[in-house]
Amino acid sequence: MDAFFASIEQRDFPHLRGKPVAVGGSRExxxxxxxxxxxxxxxxxSAMPSALAYRKCPQIIFTRPRFHVYKDVSVQIKKIFYEYTDLVEPLSLDEAYLxxxxxxxxIQSATQIALEIREKINDKxxxxxxxxxxxxxxxxxxxxDINKPNGQAIILPEEAEAFLEQLPIERFYGIGNVTADKMKKLGIYKGKDLKNWPIEHLNDTFGSTGKYYFHIVRGIDNRKVKAHRERKSIGAERTFSKDIADVQKMREHLLKIADILWDRILKSNKSGKTITVKIKQHDFEMHTKSRTYATLIKNKSFLTEESLTLLEELNPQTFNVRLLGISISNLGEPGTENESEQLKLF
Structure with a gap:
């Protein structure tokens, strides 16, 4: 989808149409x-600090996110996808592989299918x-990404390698800004430069992702579209309008976050064995503390008490906090694990 959250806001509120809009954050x-x-x-x-966005565009309009609306629209879009195939792998609310x-x-033409899907999304x-x-x-x-917004492009098998050789390295999916900067310092500016590197040198320089870079620059990707993606974690967090330095206030906010998280756990019919508490400082530096338990977390009081303990272990008195969060991972459905206790030896 093109600028998904912002496009929905412009669709639903005519006074935003044709104007620079940022969903989330505020001027400050x-x-x-x-x-x-x-x-x-x-x-x-996206992901830019709001204050920087305002400096770049003083006329920008900030609007609060309406995630319930975005989720509802996402469901409607997926229904259109399923009219054509059941092999749909969502990447996010606004993107999927088919x-x-x-x-x-x-239909014999994938290009025609893409065109029909885009027309239906626009019409409905x-x-x-x-x-x-x-x-x-x-x-x-x-x-x-080639013909965004509101366009489509095809890369044929016989065109792939020549296309990738001329593609700027920062436009390779999976190569972020930090890696792209590192590559440029090594003389890798386009795909053809990357293609000259032997796989051994890529592995030595970039670790386990070296093999991925070696293959994608040659148009090789054997991953299948996975119709069902398993959820890895459940979380809740809060960003504060003003930084918090008072530890007691942090505890109070963490209790509220734990309440929200527990509601999400109950709705998902899942729980987890690992609790993680995270703190984001005023300068966006992130700190986390995790603990894994022998069995799934089965009640809110345990979740709350352990989260508070993890917060204390982070030494919160040393931080000016802009965000607090709790998540659980190592998920499973209650009742599916082996609940037998170890035999006591005393």
Whole structure:
């Protein structure tokens, strides 16, 4: 989807149309969750501190996120996907991989399927989507960015290697800004530069991801579209309008966060064995503390008490806190684990 959160806000509130909009944050603090294309022209991006977004674009309009609306729209979009194939792998609320090799409508052209899906999304939801078509996930993802917004592109098998050789290294999916900067210092500016590196040198320089870089620059990606992705964690967090330095206030907020998290645990019918408490400082530096237990967490009081203990172990008195969060991982469904106790030896 094109600027998904921001596009929904512009769709639902006519006074925002054609104007630079940032979803999330405020002029003073917070983080941009999504930016409209009008805001992007000024260099505003998602995950950018709101204060920086305001400096780049003083006329920007900040609006509160409505995640319940975005989730509802996402469900409607997925229903359109399922009209064509059951092999849908969501990446987020606004993005998914579709394997249409065998599709429900018997359409022989993947390009035609993408066009139909985009037209249906526009007709039913008044939103624009872009699409990438190719023979594997990496190339389809790469193609989806070529003609944004409201466009689509195809990378044919016989075109892939030549296309990738000319692609700037920062536009390779999976290569972030930090890695791209490191590569440029090593003389890797385009795919053709990366292609000259033997796999051994890539592994020595970039570790386990070296093999990934070696393959993608040659258009090789054998990952299948996974129709069901298992949830890895459940969490809740809060960003504060003013930094908190008082430990007692941190504890009070952590109790409220634990209440929200427990409601989400009950709704998901899952629990976990690992609790993680995180603190984000005023300068965005993150600190976490985790503990794993022998069995699934089964009551809110245990979750709360252990979260407070982990907070204490982080030495919160040393921080000015802008965000607090709790999450559980190592998920499982209650009643599915072995609940027998170890035999006591006394």
């Amino acid at each position: 603090r917070g983080v941009v969750a999504a930016a409209s294309y009008e805001a992007r022209k000024f260099g505003v991006k 394997d249409v090799t065998e599709n429900k409508k018997g 939801l008044n939103l624009n989507a872009s699409a990438g078509i190719s023979y594997n996930k990496f190339l389809a993802k790469t193609a989806s």
